[in-house]
Amino acid sequence: MLKFVHTLSLVLLMVVSLMAPPAQASTCSLVNGSTLQPMSPVVASPVIQGSITVGRDIPIGTILYKSTYWGSAAIPAYKCDVGGTGYLSYEINTAPSYGLSTWVAPNGAKVYLTHIAGIGVYASNETPGNTGGGIPWTGSGFSLAGGGVTGFMDPTGNATMTSFVLNVVKISNTVGTGTLTSADFPTVKYYFNSTNRFPYLQSNAVAGSVVVVAGTCTTPDVYVDMGSHAVSELTGIRTGTAWVNFSAQLTNCPAFFGYNQYRVYPFAGTSTASSLASNAINFTIQAVAGWSAGADLGVLLLQPDGVHPTATGIGIQLAMGSNGANVINQNAYPLGSVSVTATPQNYSINMSARYIQTNSTTAAGQANGAATITLIYL
Structure with a gap:
């Protein structure tokens, strides 16, 4: 029995003697990749400005506005005292108070409601030429060089890693109007993570405002x-009466500013504003009683009123422009478009109509027709 205890004690002593010393934690710090001197986090000041018009029929998920902050002259790098593993992460620093949207961004970003109905915002880690991922975002792990050797956040050794984009997006069919301000946007931080962590980019609240216009004519x-x-x-099939010119009026139309973007390049001391897309009013025409045979003729079937006899062998032909300039082909989609401007005003859709013979035999009677013009606001 005494011999057994002695053997057990000897084995335990051997196990203790083979245990490795505890690993040394890797402590890292932020340095300027050019000067190799310690640096403070890059502080981003995104800017918003201008006006956008959200067309009623713009698809949900359309980006309406982008505010982009691209890069810094200081290239972020790191130094660690010992080797290890690190990773980068974009995180939401402060979020708007209106809550999260149920609409899901294709890049997985958190989408926040704004105080304007139907308008959401989200942040993404886009860089020039790269659509990037949504924020929050966590990168894959990478090996850290120890011994005070400098490593770059971006393997290419440039400043584009200090970049992000704030996106304004349509999130529902019903869209309100108002002014987006800093209270509607999140702020972000970009972290280096290892045993310790530190931000190397952090954003201030956005400066400026964006006016959102929505409405119809x-x-x-x-x-x-x-x-x-x-x-x-009427002397035969496809013969007709003289054309009658008329206009469909679009009144009290809102200003159409398009969808816009604003970019800040702090390292170059410049900023730019440009258009993502222009608004348009497209339209189609539907015949209430149906179309006559021959889709390229644009002929409305006559509409009986249930009281008076209706003419037979006759239809009403429609054309765009004056005096039958462009006969309607109802197979075309969209049929037409109205050029719009950035000032509130009225527009006209100029058309013309005439009676046309559609059958070899005709009979007199009431000859009324009706059509509906559907406007598509983009």
Whole structure:
């Protein structure tokens, strides 16, 4: 029994003697990749400005505005006393108070509601030529050089890693109006993570504001007097009466500013504003009673009123422009477009109509027709 205890004690002593000393923690610090001197985190000051118009029919998920902060003259790098593993992460520093949206960004970013209905915002880690990922974002681990050797945050040794984008996005079909300010946007930090962690980019609250305009035009009904005609005026299939010119009015239209972006280049001391896309009003035309045979002719079937006899062998032909300049092809989509401007004003869709013979035999009667113009706001 005494011999067994002695053997056990000897084994335990051998195990203790083989244990490795505890690993030394890697402590890292932020340095300027050019001067190799200690540096403070890059402080980003994103800017927003201008006005955007959100068309009613712009698809959900469309980016309406981008505020981009690109780079810094100081190239961020790190020094660590011993080797180890590190990783980079973009994190939300402060979030707007309106909560998270249920709309899901394709890059996985957290999308925040704003105080304007139907408008959301999110941050992404885009760099020039790279759409990047959504924030929050965590990169894969990489090996750290020890012994005070300098390593770059970006393997290419440039400043684009100190970049991010704030995106304004349409998140529902119903969109309100108002002014976006700093209270509607998150702020971000970009961290180096190892045994210790430190930010090497952090953003201030955005400066400036963006006015959001949404709305549609007023579209009064249009009544076109086609006049009275004798059946004898029509002498065969596809012959017609004189064209009657008319206009569909679009009144009280909002200003159409398009969707915009603003970029800040602090290392170059410049900033730029440009357009992502222009607004447009497209339109289609639907025949209430249906179209006559021959899609390229744009002929409305007559619409009986249930009281008076309806003419037969006749339809109403529609054309864009005056005097039948461009006969409507109802297979075309979109049928037409209205050029819009950045000032509130009225617009006109100029059209023309005439009676046209559609059958070899005709009969007199009431010859009314109706069509609906559908406006598509983009």
